[in-house]
Amino acid sequence: MIRPLRALGLVVLLAGMTLTAAPSAGAAPAPAPAKSEQSLTPIGGGTGIIFRLKPTPEEPTSYNVCTLTAVGRDAAGNLVGLTNAHCFIDEQGNKLVGEEVYRDISPAGTAAAPADLNASRPDLETGSIGKVTYVSTPNNLLNTGPKGLDYAVIKLDESRVAPTSTVGSVTITSIGAPPATGTRMCKQGHRTGLTCGIRLGTNGIWFTHLIWTNGGDSGSPVVHGQTLVGNAWGAQHGSSILSIIDEMNANGGVGAGFHLAN
Template sequence: MLRTLRALGLAVVLAAGMTVATAPSAGADSLTPVGGGSGIIFRLSPTPEAPQSYYICTLTAVGRDATGNLVGLTNAHCFIDDKGNKLVGEKVYLDSSPAGTAAAPAPIPDSRPDLKTGSIGTVTHVSTPNNLLNTGPKGLDYAVIDLDESRVAPTTTVGSVTITSVGAPPANGTRMCEQDHRTGLTCGIKLGTNGIWFNHLISTDGGDSGAPVVNGQTLVGNAFGAQHSSPILSIIDEMNANGGVGAGFHLAS
């Protein structure tokens, strides 16, 4: 198996002969819950039904915009290809593999699209990525996903984290936590700021990109790797300035 790590959004190429197992999901009379911390899978090649390669990341939050659209947020770099193209229009699926823990991360090869639920939404905006480790322009590294309400419903709780509000990062030295699909709940203190981002001692692993960083039940940022995050209030301000899907974002209950 070949694995390529790109700022903790993980690309996976499957060995020949591996197939997708159809995952259990919500019945026809109910919707599949999604929220900050839900695992997502996308860029499934050649098809979602028989992928030989894919990418995995984690949702930051689910909310509504000013026009009532149900939207999800994650990292921008998840949807930028090796040539720098922003993959607006990409279809997104839930990762049907069970979430892991810090002691026992969810195995990357187990990631599969939830085909019973089907595509949960479409990417409508990809911001400037963080470019923390190169000389490119520095961005807030977020992507907006227009979610399909005929398939999914918002939840405030995923794993060990419940998100009820958004706010600014806390004072340096404050303990914060992150809910990842791969590594579950991880925690560490806020260290300080680095330009437009804040940094912390919260560990992340491949596929955890986009995970919500919380202070109690307050969402304060999105994790993008190298123990950095973008402030959620800065992301909301930029979405409002851009207009379109995501503008006027507020948490869905």
């Protein structure tokens, strides 16, 4: 479901996406076995993810797609992925803690040629890469709901995946604050790849920018050089990664003490 929205004078789309696809033919393959260390699937900030696969991951007729913000470790040593909270909130407002997440094997797109959403499919060879353990308050930018940093925490399965610092055109080697107003930043999203734009300023708990996003880019890492500064969501807004880490630390549990994995 996509709804055009208007904010900051720009026509935008929510960067998360729900799709309905035609069922595929053939028998469903067997569940994926755990992978050997040599064949672990690399994932990182910018990797596309797919979830809410119905009726089954093997033959989905509907699904949602988003993008990972970052992969790191928490204070307990868990391998953790971050993305947007609104990716894991259903139509009734329920937070989908426990949702299984898969890597999207469709080719990543560009701004000029966005990834074909109808081609999105789960990586069944790797299998589920993890489960959602926490969903924050979403941004609620365009309604009267409570305003949140819009992040979700995924506990990743280290028998199936390994962290990578480079996805597409972005390499993440450090974490820091969003740069000054007027500074050029970029994002790496599965739907539209690498897009860049200046920071506009601040809106409450978020920073604003002119970086293009489209459906499926929700959660994309926003970087200044190789420094991760936040996540991206629709309406040219993002949440500071330092604010997200502070909130995870205050909450405790999976994600607390988050730092880059490599």
